[in-house]
Amino acid sequence: MKLKGRLLTAFLIITTIPLLLVCLSLSLIIGYQNNEIKQTYDVKTNSITAISNPVQLLSRLTRGVYNEIVLTAAKAPAKFEEEEYIAYLEKELKGKYSYLVIRKGNDYIYTGNDKRFSEIKENIPAFGEHTGNAEGGLYVDGSSPFLLKQQDFYYSDGTEGSIFIITELDTLIPQIKASAIQLLLSLISIIILTASVLIIWIYRSIIIPINTLHAATNAMKEGNLDYSIEGDPEDEIGQLCVDFEEMRIQLKELIDVRLRYEQEMKELISNISHDLRTPITAIKGYAEGIMDGVADTKEKQEKYIKTIYTKANDLSVLVDELSFYSKIDCDTMPYTFSCINLGDYFEDCLGEITLDLEVKNIEVEYHNDTDNDTKVNVDAEQLKRVISNIVGNSVKYMGNRQGHIDIRIMDGAEFNRAEEVVVSIGDNGVGISARDLPFIFERFYRADASRNSTRGGTGLGLAIVKKIIEDHMGTIWAESEEDNGTTVYFTLRKCKEDVKNEQDTDCGR
Known part of the structure; x- marks a missing residue:
């Protein structure tokens, strides 16, 4: 709610x-x-x-007796002097919290309750001075409130007389x-x-969720980002709890990414320090050999200088790769996309790749299963880097066997990707274990942890490949079995028919 x-x-x-x-x-x-x-x-x-009207109630209590008194006063007032008749009237008033008072002239000849009457005697009106409603009685207030019904009459000798019914209110007021x-x-x-x-x-509904939020903020303040809370999205406080939980999850993910990035940077520094140490050590060693006169012949000097040059080139490659990855990781790498004929592009690339691989006793096989006029929208230079990094990774983990690399271009329709083409680059190398396969495209990850010069590197090659392909709106994945080689697949988007100024581009141009 x-x-x-x-x-x-x-x-x-x-x-x-x-x-x-x-x-x-x-x-x-x-x-x-x-x-x-x-x-x-x-x-x-x-x-x-x-x-609301207690007088009316009390009037009802004595109404019958009062009516009889009125009749008696009119027909036989002498009865008011008879003890038997007075006793009869008192009996009728018994249980009604009332008593009888009879006055003759100025003298009270009968009082039903002397003690109570003495408290109110001065409030009794004189003959003919009754100002209230005789039927309803007269309410007299004071320390002892009472209801008074008065009937005036004349005795047989002509003396003024009055008979009173006094009803006490002390019992009703407390109620x-x-x-x-x-x-x-x-x-x-x-x-x-x-x-x-x-x-x-x-x-x-309000305080408990607020206390829960307070506890969650305290936990977060202390660094505990695993403190989870739940909320009902149907109300504002519950929605606040939901938003807080989403913020906690995002913050935790950001911190996890930061910690992972810091760990990767440590690994990168460790990898760089190791990968730089080998060529630097070689350069220093051969340079000292020249300075100390160890290379005492022209042939040795040329060999030492050539080795120094080769190791310097290796250092340059490492530095270039790190510089390139920093640009691509920060999304500052400028791309120049154009529509190129995919078949012509790969034939040009293979012309360069084949020569380098033949020297290393590696055979290259190429198949293009797409139409000859199939064109893709890519950055030609960066696509060359993709192919070079994947092939270089295959060469690095080829092993001591007769190497074989199979490059195939297929129409995306075979993979339910009608608007794309799929490129596969496979080898017959040592393969990748099922445990390592999901992580090969992560930054700084190495399936082989050896630190020799043959299988060194920064561990950024395939991470760069993945980033470039994703920037081309493509997808990349790999399949591998240990001792049976590895195949890397990636997709490229076909050019739309309405793209103008289509052009073919040589590899790396």
Whole structure:
């Protein structure tokens, strides 16, 4: 869920759940208080009405007795002086938290509860001064609140008389307070419960992922790039976790590449120091021989000088190869692409290669299975370097057998590459082990770790080949078996029919 959705959900929870819980609590409290009022006052009523208008409730308690008093006052007021009738009225008021008071003139001739009446006596209105609703009674506030129902009448001797029904409110007020306290506590509990649920939900959905990110950043700060985290891409924080994980992976790959590059540079320096040491040692040795007079004949001097020249050329080749690789590795090598006839190009190249290989007792076989007018878009000079490096690598690992190199050009359709041609250069050398084969195109990699002059080199030859072919939008791979030789394949893109200014180019031109 997105953060916007979570905030909306939190808003709905804050507004809806407390409202529902308050309604539920209010319903339970009202039901409870309604039952309490019924048991206490023996009257059925709505609890909300009882709480909002308790006078109306208490008026109902004594309504029957009061109606009887009104009739008696109108027809037979003398009964108010009879003890039996007064006892009857008191019995009717029993259990209704009410008592009777009778006044004759200014004297109270009967009080149902002397102690309670003494507390409110001064609040009793005089004859004819009742200002409230006789049916509903008069609510009198104070330290001891009460409900007063008053009926005035005249005794038989003409004396003014009043009879009062006094209902105490001390029992109802505590219930009203209890209800208010219960509602307040319920509201507080609901707010605390809702806040707790929201805090837990927000903590689990927001704080925990943030803490996870914090732990991941600390781990990364300490150099641990293997600390992986997961996130739900459906929300913003989860997407942040996903982005962080992708950043961690990329950073780890960059650091791994850097460490590998540093390791390769160390290997390169080691290889260079070894490969330079042999010709330099030879040059120094032969030069000292000339200076010390060891070469005391003209033939020896010529031999020493020729050897020095040959070793100097080897050094020049090593330096040129390193310089070229630095350019190609940094993508600063300028290419000059043109459409050339592939068959004519290879025939020219083989004319040069064959002469050099015949001297080394290596036979070259060439086949062109493509159309005579097949053209490819290449840099002729760099393609020559590709062929030269692959053939040179085959010669280096030919062994002490009769050498044979097979060069073949095939149409890419045979390999499901209709827009390309496939070139294969195979030999019958010592081959490459299955363990080493996947790495032969990597920088500074050597399947043979020997450090003799025959199989030396920087280990960059095939890496340069791979880079050049990839820059030509081609693909390169190899197949090999130990003691059965190696075949290197690479592809070149055919020229499109609408390419203008097509031209044939001699090898290396």
